[in-house]
Amino acid sequence: MPQPPANSEKRATRAEVRALFSRSAIWQSWLDVEATLAQSQAELGMIPEAAAHEIMAKASLTCLDEAEIAADIAKTRAPIVSIVRILSDACDGDAGGYVHWGATTQNVVQTGRSIIMRRSHHAFMRRFNDVLLKLADLAEISAEMPIAGRTNGRHALPITFGFKVAGWIEEWLRHLDRFTSAEPRVFSALWGGAVGAMHAFGDDGPELNRRLSQRLGLYPLAIPSRAGMDYFAEYIMLLALFSATCAKIARDLYMLMTDETSEVYEALGDEVIGSSTMPHKVNSKIAVHVISLAAQVRAQMPLALEAMQPSFEGDGAHNQMISALIDQSCPLAYEMLDTFHELIDNLRLDPARMRHNLDLSGEFIASERAMMVLAPLIGRTHAHDLVHEAVAAALQTGVKLSDMLMQDPAVQAAVSRDVITAALDATTYTGLSVAMTRDMVATARQRCPA
Known part of the structure; x- marks a missing residue:
């Protein structure tokens, strides 16, 4: 199975990821491409080796004047033309004549x-790995912590908090599979000349494409058409899909922080202020930010679908859309993930409150087990109807469900009071929550070793 990056590497800050998409970083990525192009072409005998060495030596912003580049771009409105012109002028001898060949x-x-996007993705997956391990730790400590499972916003059946987290982990692992399997498609080099058919490169074009891509850590496109933007759109789609998972979990936790529930909270410290006018307020600061950032990530998706529809063999409008989309989406997604990491890191659980809320439903929340105890003896449908009617009567009269059931002759004839009372103990009716949680914790740690 695909594995995330090693967990021993230094984590990027949000500012460092944003800096990957700065003007200087983008210009340097273009210079890196020009240097790698020259190196690969020299190997294939397409340009002189000495020219390639000179181009490689000068293809750095440390050797060029950024102000001069900016001024020339303002005149040409063609950034690559300006950079190629200034790089060519900086090269000694006749080497400049082979730039951008x-x-x-x-x-x-x-x-x-694509180079910058891959660097950003590498940082993203390291943080992704961190969160996965934190979720595994959270699931482990809460594996036996009973909580009311809720469907349609109401109590359903007892589970454990760890089981809830285990579900998040499995979803996280599906995103890992998606991100990893998409890499050969998403991180591609677009190298084929003006329209992709290798006109200026001749028979050496495909090999040039392969070598250049390999050196840049990218994958070569068999048909490097400028009109094929789907791989960029796919990556944005994967980020959007992942953002929905982050928002879902953050919203779940946000709802569990309400005064009426209060099963979890954010450990923010005494100096954090909830409201400028209501001194008692303790508002979520991190979960709400995750929800907000995730919505902004998903909002990029319509533009991605628009950007992958250029006319004929490509056009400038859609090229600009793609560039803007990548520059905005990747840092935004990293900020969302890093904030999610902060949320899990500062999350605190209140097992007593979980138990209190579970007890609000009393024996009712375990009514399914009473039904399944009776089902082999009187039939499932009859058992369901009998328990359903007993629940309604117990709610009306205030009588315990176990007492109400034992008033029924069919129940009296089928089971003892002790059996019904034990069946309606919610704390012992969490299904396989504990075992399934521990299995998922082991899976997460196997996929993502510390």
Whole structure:
């Protein structure tokens, strides 16, 4: 199965991920592409080796004047033309004449974006790995912590809090599979010349594509068409899908923080203020931010679907959409994930309150087990109707459900009071919550070793 990145690497800050998409970083990614192009072309005999070495030596913003580049772009309105011109002028001898040999603007721009996107993704997956391990720890400590399971906003059956978290973990692992399996499709180099058919590269074009892609840590497209934007849209779609999971979990926790429930809370410290006018308020600060950021990530999806529809063999409008989309979505998704990590890290559980809320339903929340005890003796449908009617009567009269059931002759004839009383003990009716939780914790740690 796919594995996330090693857990020993340093974590990127939000500012560091944003910096990957700064003007300087984007320009340097284009220069990296030009340097790698020259190196690969020299190997294939397409340009002189000495020219390639000179291009590689000068293809750095440390060797070029960023202000000069910016000023030239303001005149040409063609960033790659300006960078190629200034890089060519910086090269000694005739090396500058071999810069950008046979390439087109979008080859450089989109391949550069793929490089940066992959760097961002690597940081993203390290943080993804951290959260997965934190969820495993959370599930482990709460594996036996009973809580009311809720469907349609109302008490359903008893589970454990760990079981709830185990469900989140399995969903997290599905996202791991999606992200990993998408990498060969998503992180691609667009290298094929003006329209993708290798016109200027000749028979060496496919091998140039392969070597350049490999050196840049990307995957070559067999048909490097400028009109094929779906792989960028797919990555945005994966981020949007993942954001929905983050928002769902954060919203679940947010609801569990309400005064009426109060089963979890954020450990924010005494100096954090909930309201400027209501001194008693202790509001969520982290869960609400996750929900907000996740919505912003998902909001990128319509633009991604629009951007993957360029005309004919490509056009500038959709190229600009893709660039803007990547530059916005990747840092935003990382901020959301990092905030989610902060949420889990600061989450505190209140087992006593969970038990209190579970007890609000008394014996009713375990009525299914009473039904299943009676089912083999009087039939499932009859047992269901009998227990349902007993619940309604108990609610009306205030009589305990076990007492109400024992008033029924069919129940008296089928089972003893002790059996019915034991069946209606909610704390012992959590199904396989504990075992399933521990299995999922083990799976998470196996997939994501510390």
